[in-house]
Amino acid sequence: MLHPSHHEGEHSLIGQTITVMGWVRAFRNNQFIALYDGSSFNTLQVVVDFEHTPEEVLKKINFHSCLAATGKLVASQGAGQVVEVIAETIEILGEANPENYSMQPKRMTMEYLREKAHFRMRTNTFSAVFRIRHGVAFAVHQFFNERGYYYMHTPIITGSDAEGAGEMFRVTTFEANKAPLTDTGEVDFKKDFFGKATNLTVSGQLQGEIAALALGKVYTFGPTFRAENSNTSRHLAEFWMIEPEVAFHDIYDNMDLAESFCKYLIDYILQNFPDDLDYLDKRIQEEEKSMAKDLRRPMGLIETLKFVVENDFERITYTEAVRLLRNSKPYKKGQFEYPVEWGTDLQAEHERYLVEKHFKKPVIVRDYPASFKAFYMRLNDTAPDVPGDTVAAMDILFPGIGEVIGGSQREERYDVLIQKMETMGVHPEDLWWYLELRKFGGAPHAGFGMGFERMVQFITGMGNIRDVIPFPRTPGNAEF
């Protein structure tokens, strides 16, 4: 459909009779329809000749009703748009009776719209968010394709329950109350569809490593499932994750890749979705007018995105982070709820201090204690000033969102890996193939996982992750 920013269309079609189809955003002065078809943020003005338009058609030109208008495209007499269609005929394609329709041409809360997920994409905010979501997804593939990475489809149903990334959703064809039992009274998964217990994937990483040790540079991008009872604005039970895995990369290559990846995605949206971004930016400013000054964002949305693209991320080790936190004002004043001690994981309040107060930019923290990180992360050599064993792991922390990326160099040394599995209670026999990758033609390699929705959340400035995925799945909610 034509819209004011579609310059090619303007010039080639002015003076011609055309048919346009879309949904009514507004009907002003009994005369002007703002028609919207989703192709961009903009609407096209259709001028109605109401003396020659049947009464029953005029009555059905309502908010969000769908229609086809045929008429001549002309340069607009009004100020707000470049071109407009002088309608000769209007055909109502789909009514939207305002007496029963749950959407209204006014500001609605995100919570209300979440209950109307079948209609919320028709709003300015959500249409902008989902156009941008598409843009980010496209940019993911473009980024990796340009760099010679292969897109790998790792399984959604997985039989390995040793991935250690949280609670899993069971996949079974057994009736919930009629599962066959073994002699010892346990569910007999040998009789289940796959002949073993299976779950929805929590990560494609382990299979990604198989691909990386064959094709060199690969990435996955697919749905991921966590059955955690997480009730926050940045967790979903079903989300999309991007996981590059690269042979011959160490932790530093890994951080470089992750940082340039983040910047590429953000820059792609800045370049290609300015109208949508501009609307979201203004929307946030409007929303923050009624908020206390210290609760507002330090920078506007677009300003923030440009800042992230143009500046290096801060890089520190976990050990340095702990030292820095223990010397911080909130620590000395006892304002942290959780203790800061080498060997315990950084809490959200600590990460927020580093990102939002101290460095005021994205921060990459690396070399975490081995004790609370996954078994597959590569053990670092001991270092002076570091009180315990660390692994080559890194997290990228963003303002407002927290962890957007978590990654590591993988343990490629067979003996070290098997020892770590044993101390961490992972059964080597369950991951025999993973171990064989180290035995035969193994290589140093590294990778990371990016939470796709978290990145979209950051780019759109949306406060709740449920509002950047079309149909959110969270504890107690799988409507639509």
Place this chain on the structure above:
RNA sequence: GCCUCAAUAGCUCAGUCGGUUAGAGCGGCGGACUGUUAAUCCGUAGGUCAAAGGUUCAAGUCCUUUUUGAGGCGCCA
């Protein structure tokens, strides 16, 4: 899973110390309007105050339980 807060008209909200007939804006409906930009103007209808129970002469307001939602925390991406 834990903590805190909330639920009043279709939507967004106000409702004082427990007191008589629960209000506003927007939206809806009826009307006016041929250059509007979330158009504007006039008129009008609309309520089981989330549910159940309790205290009280009297409950939207206080108490208990439940439901739903939000924010924070934990788990993580």
